[in-house]
Amino acid sequence: MIKKIASLYVTLASLAGMIICLFWGWIMGFTPAFRPVMRSMNDQLIIDWLLDALTAHPTVAVWFILLCLCAAVLFVNLAACTVDRLWPWIQNGGGTRRVLLLASHVLFAVILLGHASSFVVGFKYDMIKLTDGGVMPLEQGYELRVEKVVYLDDPELLKLEHKKSKRVLTREAFNRYENGAVVSMFKDGQKIIYGKALLLQPLNEGQITVSLTGMYIDEDDPKEQPGGVFAVVKSPFNELFFAAYALLIICMFGLLFAGWRKVSDD
Amino acid sequence: MLNEQMLVWFPVAALAAYLPATVLGLMRQARFCRILGSIGLLALLSGIGSVCWLAWRPPMYGPFESMIYLAVVIGLVGWFTGRGPAPLPGGWSEGLISAILLLLLTFPAELDVDFYMYDHPLPILFFQLRLVAVGILMSASLFYLATLTKLKQNGERALLMQNGRNFLLLGMTCFLGGEFCGSLWCLLWLGEYWRWTNNFLMATLMFLLMMPAFHLPPRLAAKPVLKALLGGLPGLILFTLTIVHQVLHA
Numbered sequence: 001m002i003k004k005i006a007s008l009y010v011t012l013a014s015l016a017g018m019i020i021c022l023f024w025g026w027i028m029g030f031t032p033a034f035r036p037v038m039r040s041m042n043d044q045l046i047i048d049w050l051l052d053a054l055t056a057h058p059t060v061a062v063w064f065i066l067l068c069l070c071a072a073v074l075f076v077n078l079a080a081c082t083v084d085r086l087w088p089w090i091q092n093g094g095g096t097r098r099v100l101l102l103a104s105h106v107l108f109a110v111i112l113l114g115h116a117s118s119f120v121v122g123f124k125y126d127m128i129k130l131t132d133g134g135v136m137p138l139e140q141g142y143e144l145r146v147e148k149v150v151y152l153d154d155p156e157l158l159k160l161e162h163k164k165s166k167r168v169l170t171r172e173a174f175n176r177y178e179n180g181a182v183v184s185m186f187k188d189g190q191k192i193i194y195g196k197a198l199l200l201q202p203l204n205e206g207q208i209t210v211s212l213t214g215m216y217i218d219e220d221d222p223k224e225q226p227g228g229v230f231a232v233v234k235s236p237f238n239e240l241f242f243a244a245y246a247l248l249i250i251c252m253f254g255l256l257f258a259g260w261r262k263v264s265d266d
Numbered sequence: 267m268l269n270e271q272m273l274v275w276f277p278v279a280a281l282a283a284y285l286p287a288t289v290l291g292l293m294r295q296a297r298f299c300r301i302l303g304s305i306g307l308l309a310l311l312s313g314i315g316s317v318c319w320l321a322w323r324p325p326m327y328g329p330f331e332s333m334i335y336l337a338v339v340i341g342l343v344g345w346f347t348g349r350g351p352a353p354l355p356g357g358w359s360e361g362l363i364s365a366i367l368l369l370l371l372t373f374p375a376e377l378d379v380d381f382y383m384y385d386h387p388l389p390i391l392f393f394q395l396r397l398v399a400v401g402i403l404m405s406a407s408l409f410y411l412a413t414l415t416k417l418k419q420n421g422e423r424a425l426l427m428q429n430g431r432n433f434l435l436l437g438m439t440c441f442l443g444g445e446f447c448g449s450l451w452c453l454l455w456l457g458e459y460w461r462w463t464n465n466f467l468m469a470t471l472m473f474l475l476m477m478p479a480f481h482l483p484p485r486l487a488a489k490p491v492l493k494a495l496l497g498g499l500p501g502l503i504l505f506t507l508t509i510v511h512q513v514l515h516a
Contacts, residue, residue, distance in 0.1 A: 212458035
């Protein structure tokens with residue numbers, strides 16, 4: 001049985017399934033009817049999104065479930081192949097190339113698991129728009145409070161559409177080392193994070209990350225008070241994911257050098 | 267003094283060398299093809315140096331910067347493998363570079379926007395590794411496609427296939443390195459390493475598309491045409507998507 005699950009034909013079939021699903025998702029991302037639904041997948045934890053989407057947006061929900069199923073088949077195939085084929089290779093005196101091959105497969109499995117865990121573990125709030133003194137209560141007793149938004153450049157820059165803004169938000173026009181927001185994060189009334197969040201410089205405490213993802217000015221606001229757009233994410237497996245990812249890249253470089261001059265043994 | 271208006275002369279000079287190099291390569295004049303190709307490559311490398319000098323950063327995206335970068339990577343792979351046991355057929359990489367340069371010259375020779383995030387190492391590494399990967403993967407595609415041509419010497423197909431496989435794995439590793447930097451960039455910016463957007467979906471699709479070439483069952487691996495198509499496809503698709511993206515967003 002395990003030999004059948006470990007088959008390279010199963011690998012190819014699951015890869016083909018994932019490729020088709022990703023292509024389908026890519027097409028839906030361009031379709032006006034589905035684009036907002038796809039975007040809403042970023043606003044909260046995927047498991048929370050899925051529970052709503054099953055009734056509200058069944059097409060996208062089915063697409064996502066199919067993608068996950070294909071990935072699950074690939075994962076099972078990967079595990080079976082590792083146990084049935086790659087591990088016995090090592091036991092029979094592997095050599096560097098085979099050890100690296102085994103390591104890269106195990107690391108890929110860890111990455112898949114880490115990615116899957118981020119769908120269900122922790123919490124996520126995206127696109128929280130707050131100005132000076134704004135407060136956002138979150139789950140599990142957390143609360144985000146913005147003490148002060150600091151913006152020193154031309155207010156007109158923050159009123160532009162996203163597509164146009166990239167051309168004008170240059171290093172000269174937008175000072176990303178000064179513009180930011182002083183924020184506090186509370187857990188059950190106790191302050192656990194305090195500091196200035198900048199773009200590309202989030203504030204962290206344990207598994208919680210408070211990120212300033214953008215800045216804005218409401219067009220209707222006569223005072224032109226700048227605000228910050230925030231994301232608060234609790235994600236316990238980020239370190240594991242990135243460690244496995246980095247090691248996988250190192251293993252692939254190792255495989256490359258170990259096999260560069262070797263005549264094809266496919 | 268060097269200024270942005272002068273940038274156009276680097277691809278023009280490179281094209282002046284690569285076009286005759288292509289013709290000479292197709293006429294099997296390997297030595298002259300290599301000499302002219304080296305001159306063209308020097309012109310392109312000077313263009314890259316000029317972009318770095320003017321923008322105080324390496325080339326990022328935008329038609330001019332990305333296309334000149336792709337041409338350099340493909341040129342370097344062609345140059346380094348040119349004297350090896352299994353070089354590409356004469357004129358192939360030179361012809362491709364000429365086509366890229368001709369397309370490049372239809373766009374204004376201007377630097378990419380100086381977006382405020384482009385002083386951070388992660389976006390820089392993401393774009394560098396992505397472009398290097400696209401260039402290397404396209405070169406891998408050329409090696410795989412060359413195995414489908416009529417070959418005179420025995421064993422030449424296996425060597426070309428081996429070069430294709432090496433560059434596919436190198437391109438895949440660079441691509442993954444770029445995605446790693448992109449994920450870290452996303453984590454620092456948006457608080458998470460993955461977004462449900464077209465860019466992320468396509469990047470994952472491309473990575474998965476590179477895998478079948480390394481996971482063929484023996485019965486399928488014995489079919490050279492299938493092997494060549496599966497190995498050559500990722501580079502061709504990624505290269506085409508990159509060029510189309512530049513053309514549409516210019």
